[in-house]
Amino acid sequence: MLRRALSRGATSCSVWLALTASNPALGADTASLALAPSVRQLDQIVVTGTRSPRKVSDTPVRTEVVPAEEIHNTHARDVKEALENVPGVLLREIHGKAGYEVWMQGLNADRVRVLIDGQPMTATTGSAMDVTQLSTVDIERIEVVKGAVSAQYGSAAMGGVVNIITRPVSPGIAGEVTVDGGSYGDQNPDGEAVDFARRNLQTNLSMGGEKLRWRISAARQENDGVDPEPATWARPGDAVERSQLATRLDWMPDPQHRLSAEFGYFLEEGMSRYLLERPGNNQNAGKEETAERWRGVLNGEHRPGASSGNSSEDSPEWHWSLLHEDLENTTEKYTASSRFDRRDATHTLSRASGWTQIEPLEDHQLQLGTDFNHASLEQHKDGASELAEAGEFTQNTRELWLQDTWFASESWEWSGGLRYQHDSDFGGHVAPKLNARYDLYQSADLNLYLRGGWGAGYRVPNLKERHYRFDHSQLGYVVEGSTALEPEESDSYQLGWGLSYRNTAWFEINAFRNDIDQLVQTELDPAATAARNDGVQVYRYANTDRARTQGFESTAGWQWRDGWKLSLGYTYMDAEDLDTGQPLTRRPRHQAKFAVDGLAPVPGMSWLVRVRSQSDETVDADSGAESPAFTTVDFKLNQDLGRSLRLFTGIDNLTDTQRNFDDPDDFSPVYGRYIYAGLTLGFGPDR
Incomplete structure (x- = not known):
């Protein structure tokens, strides 16, 4: 397989280096690859779709990349900010808290799997991952695969995968610190327009030798929230503080083996303020929320055929990992x-988890893997269990998967796979996948290609959907779990055409369709609402028989020289409940994103503009309520002073686009214009 991939230009380094690019724990010497200014958009190496290193334009599974260069130049402090310029990705505010979740191709965040180096995260709110809780401090790149077309990932990946790939630990001693802060002007909660209402810190230190390498990193975000009327008690933008600490140790006893241990801690403390409506007497009230996560991972990678200065393309690869995570929410x-x-x-x-890669035939690459998962949930209110039988609920899942990549010719590549999942509560299910890529025309300057895929999606209701209680009564509603839920199933179709010219200009259009059966959504429970007699509405999770999302995404770009790039993305989407004929809510029909990067006349200075626009969207299908269309513009400026110091500033939401807080159907941005400045100071061999 790698012989053919190399002939197609998948990578220009050795086979062993190509392997390490697919797994950060192996590729410590490639840490600066994504930061190199000569790396073009289409040169990016991706691994999420197939677990094999492929150029972004060559992989049979369509993959989009947010490289480290984009993360640093846009001053993204968390994964939400890093993803907001990816075409077709919707970042939705999590109702009732200061967080955001990821929607893709009309499927909401419960069906989008967020991974760190291929390992899943525990959902922090509902069944979705709050991506504002993930700092960018150690991120090398983020890879996005849309739709259920990859056999590599199981339940909860019906809508796609966001794989956060961390930066490997490099040899030598290196460190970096970034600090920044800014103001929301007259919407600062303390009423002082020049105050720093938001403050951020990121720092890391690494030391690496030939066989042993270590890194420690930390991040701190403080946001006082936003308040259009600081003199009043209620505050529409919550205050939140987030702290993250992570450490990693790599041991390479010889070129054939590498072991890695990672440990992380995260703490979020949020506070919301609102008016508690009581008959004849509204009271000032608030809610305090704490999320605490402990996470440990052990990884092993083994390539027995590899040795110093020599590697065999046919040598098998062996990978294993152990993960344990505790998340406490109060x-x-x-x-x-x-x-x-x-x-x-x-x-x-x-x-x-464990998987292996072998090449049984010259033009075939076969991957086999297995995953064993155990999840548990406990919940108490005022010291008393809210779960049935006053105990905890558990869920066990066994998954087996295989994928065969066949290089049928110089033009054809096929990738097919199966994933078998057995859940302790719902039994077994098999989900097949098939992807292909065909070169219509290829020369030194121009490449035209077709790329398509089909995948059967399958998702079992998780413990939160079946048993958890989300209490947002301060906002007028609660959501109850339902033990009657059935698994969701889907068919995901992707078909695209693309071209690249001299690896500096590109265009791609991709049509998609997702047919979903037994879609899990929340529905009003009139009887339970009436029984409360306090005006709070009670919602429960329920299966919707049939739903469909379809549309197309197009992207185009031109990177004519280092430092100068122009790109544009447009997404059209139609989402419908096929049983009622009504549109699925919160899915805008049109979405566009525009980006331009350039250099200033001043040495070391660069600038960029990011524009995001979406059409209006249905909020309530029965009443026809809609949230209005909106457009936001960001401007960023960077000034490099030598190799060790960068000064930066920016204006987010330059047009000050903001929702009408008196309109419950308006889901435009919560935060208005934000002006900030900061600096990055670092040292080490990679700078």
Whole structure:
């Protein structure tokens, strides 16, 4: 396989280096690859679709990349900010808290799997991952695969995968610190327009030798929130503080083996303020929420045929990992006279995985893997269990998968796979996948290609959907789990055509369709709402029989020289409940994103503009309520002073586009114009 991939230009380095590019734990010497200014958009190496290193334009599974250069130049502090310029990706505010989740191709965040180096994360709110909780401090790149077309990932990946790939530890001693802060002007909660209402810190230190390498990193984000009327109690933008600490140790006893141990800690403390509506007497009230995550991962990679200065293309690869994660979430409401509704929930995830890659025939690459998952959930309110039988609920899943990549000719590549999943509550299911890529025309300057795929998606309801209680009564609703839920199934179709010219200009259009059966959504429970007698609406998870999302995405770009790039993305989407004929809510029909990067006349200075626009979207299909269309513009400026110091500034939401907080159907941006400045100071051999 790698012989053919090399002949197609998948990579220009050795086979062993190509392998290490697919797994950050192996590729410590490639740390600066994504940062090199000569790396073009189409040169990016991706691994998420097939677990094999491929150029972004060559992989049979369509993959989009956010490289480290984009993350640094746009001053992205978390994964939400890093993803917001990816065409077709919707970042939705998580109702009731200061966080955001990822939607793709009309499928909401419960069906999008967020991974770190291929390992899953425990959902922090609902069944979705809050991507504002993931700092960019150690990220090398982010890879995005849309739709259920890859056999590599199982339940919860019906809508696609966001794989966060961390930077490997490099030899030598290196370190970096970034600090920045800014103001929301007259919407700062303290009423002082020149105050720093948001403050950020990222730092890391690494030391590496030939066989042993170590890194420690930390991040801190503080946001006082946003308040159009600082003199009043209620505040529409929540205050939140996030702290992250991570460390990693790599051991390479010889060229054939590498072991890696990672440990991470995350703490989020949020506070919202609102008016508690009581008959004849509205009270000032608030909610405090804490999320605490402990995460440990052990990885092993083994290539027995590799040796110093020599490697064999036919040598098998062996990979294994062990993961354990604990997530504790605590919420408590309060007024001036009392504290009430204290809710504690504990979620655990344990996972053991292994996979191997062999080449049984010259033009075939075969991958075989297995995953074992154990999840548990406990929840208490004011000390009493809210779960049936006053205990904890558990869920066990066994998954087996295989994928065969066949290089049928110089023009054809096929990648087919199967994934078998057995769940302790829902039994077994097989999901097949098939992807292909065909070169219509290829020369030294021009490449025209077709790329398509089909995949059967399958997702079992998780413990939160079946048992958890989301209490947002301060916002007028609660969501109850439902034990009657059935697994979701889908068919995902992707078909695209693209071209690249001299590796500096590109165009691609991709049509998609997702047919979903038993889609899990929330529905109003009139009987339970009436029984409360306090005006709070009760929603429950329920299966919608049939739904469909379809449309197309197009991207185009021109990177004519280092430092200068222009790109544009447009997405059209139609999402429908096939049983009622009504549109699925919160899916805009049109979405466009525009980006331009350039250099200033001043040595070391660069600038960029990012524009994001979307059409109006249905909020309630029965009433016809809609959220209005909006457009935001960001401007960033960077000034490099030598190799060790960067000064930067920016204006997010330059047009000050913001929702009408008096309109519950308006889901335009919460935050208006934000002006900030900061600096990055670093040292080490990679700078």
